[in-house]
Amino acid sequence: MTTDPTIDPFEPATIGPITLRNRFIKAATFEGLGTGKDVGDDLIDFHRAVASGGVGLTTLAFCAVSRDGRGAPKELIVRPELVVSLRRFTEAINADGAAAAIQLGHAGPVAAAVGRGGGLAPSRVFAPQALRFTRPATEDDLCRIVDDFGAAAAIAVEAGFSVIELHFGHGYLVSSFLSPKLNRRTDRWGGSVERRARLARAVAERVRERAGSSVAVTAKLNMADGVAGGLWLDDSVATALLLEADGTLDALELTGGSSFQNPMYLFRGDAPVAEMAALFPQPLRLGLKLTARKFMPTYPFEEAFFLPYARQFRDALSMPLVLLGGINRLDTVTSALAEGFQFVAMARALLREPDLVNRWRVERQHEGLCVHCNKCMPSIYRGTHCVLVPPEERPGRIGSS
Numbered sequence: 294m295t296t297d298p299t300i301d302p303f304e305p306a307t308i309g310p311i312t313l314r315n316r317f318i319k320a321a322t323f324e325g326l327g328t329g330k331d332v333g334d335d336l337i338d339f340h341r342a343v344a345s346g347g348v349g350l351t352t353l354a355f356c357a358v359s360r361d362g363r364g365a366p367k368e369l370i371v372r373p374e375l376v377v378s379l380r381r382f383t384e385a386i387n388a389d390g391a392a393a394a395i396q397l398g399h400a401g402p403v404a405a406a407v408g409r410g411g412g413l414a415p416s417r418v419f420a421p422q423a424l425r426f427t428r429p430a431t432e433d434d435l436c437r438i439v440d441d442f443g444a445a446a447a448i449a450v451e452a453g454f455s456v457i458e459l460h461f462g463h464g465y466l467v468s469s470f471l472s473p474k475l476n477r478r479t480d481r482w483g484g485s486v487e488r489r490a491r492l493a494r495a496v497a498e499r500v501r502e503r504a505g506s507s508v509a510v511t512a513k514l515n516m517a518d519g520v521a522g523g524l525w526l527d528d529s530v531a532t533a534l535l536l537e538a539d540g541t542l543d544a545l546e547l548t549g550g551s552s553f554q555n556p557m558y559l560f561r562g563d564a565p566v567a568e569m570a571a572l573f574p575q576p577l578r579l580g581l582k583l584t585a586r587k588f589m590p591t592y593p594f595e596e597a598f599f600l601p602y603a604r605q606f607r608d609a610l611s612m613p614l615v616l617l618g619g620i621n622r623l624d625t626v627t628s629a630l631a632e633g634f635q636f637v638a639m640a641r642a643l644l645r646e647p648d649l650v651n652r653w654r655v656e657r658q659h660e661g662l663c664v665h666c667n668k669c670m671p672s673i674y675r676g677t678h679c680v681l682v683p684p685e686e687r688p689g690r691i692g693s694s
């Protein structure tokens with residue numbers, strides 16, 4: 294992969310068969326809006342704010358491929374009845390000049406705290422958030438879930454999405470299979486990197502088959518779980534090389550951490566323990582407070598905190614890569630592109646300022662206003678927002694413009 298110091302982040306770029314108007318992607322932030330049964334105006338307005346704010350691509354998230362795959366209440370489960378309202382979503386985003394991505398996934402062990410059937414994992418492990426054990430996936434479960442990914446992808450294409458992003462990170466099902474700590478299986482789904490990567494590759498292959506060649510298919514892949522004995526760079530780079538050789542994906546978005554075991558690793562900065570605990574009933578509230586130091590350790594925030602890991606992927610792979618994690622400055626974006634990353638994805642910076650891309654384009658200013666307080670994290674349970682944005686200015690809320 295050659296580097297190019299002259300790439301303009303505001304110029305169009307292609308991802309698979311899709312041309313985006315620029316290289317800025319709104320990363321998945323579960324919106325926590327509506328009932329989870331349908332796509333309402335609030336959800337559309339939430340994404341229209343970043344679309345009209347200048348991004349090339351915005352990501353609807355998190356969308357479960359099956360009922361037992363939800364990681365939080367009110368998440369959409371992708372099913373045929375949603376096509377009409379999902380199409381309203383994609384048309385609204387396209388009308389604002391942006392493309393629409395949908396993040397598809399199965400929450401796996403992270404689903405242990407949601408509903409009765411959730412908590413599927415490679416092996417039986419204790420889920421402290423749910424105070425119960427996960428259920429080891431059977432061969433039938435895995436075949437069914439691969440099919441579910443394919444069916445959801447076909448629905449996404451019918452609904453007009455330009456990009457399908459597969460969630461292979463954060464301790465969700467596919468990521469938990471990649472983890473040597475969570476995956477202790479001795480069958481064809483566990484053991485060597487090739488076996489632990491089997492689910493990721495099968496999902497990507499089925500999705501590509503069902504999605505066809507008119508849309509881009511990407512994956513958000515963990516580089517490191519941030520957990521002793523979990524996925525680390527040697528195995529994640531090897532997994533990425535297998536995915537690249539399969540030719541099923543158009544790009545990889547590089548992430549890390551685990552919503553199941555170490556959520557702060559994917560955010561850095563202060564851990565909003567009190568705000569999170571307040572959302573849970575007893576005894577889960579007490580459990581979270583008692584385990585917070587271990588479950589939610591704080592990490593100092595650094596601009597582009599995943600860049601040192603992501604560089605190892607850039608060196609090893611030739612496929613397009615999306616840099617993510619703590620991007621809050623325009624000069625970070627330009628230097629990442631000059632280093633050979635094709636796109637950048639931002640989550641919190643765009644919750645703080647949905648029009649950040651336009652502002653950067655016009656003012657050529659470098660700094661975003663997000664302070665990484667992470668108080669947006671617990672807001673997913675009542676409509677995801679930045680607590681520094683006044684209620685009347687929040688996208689997706691009544692009274693917002």
Ligand SMILES: Cc1cc2nc3c(=O)[nH]c(=O)nc-3n(C[C@H](O)[C@H](O)[C@H](O)COP(=O)(O)O)c2cc1C
Pocket residue numbers: 320321322323354355396460463513548559560617618619620638639640641642669670673677
């Ligand atoms: C409120 C909130 C909700 C999130 N929801 C999701 C999600 O549904 N799926 C996902 O893959 N990542 C999710 N993330 C993680 C972000 O996509 C991103 O990986 C992380 O915030 C680091 O990027 P940033 O430094 O630009 O914020 C969420 C982040 C936040 C702040």
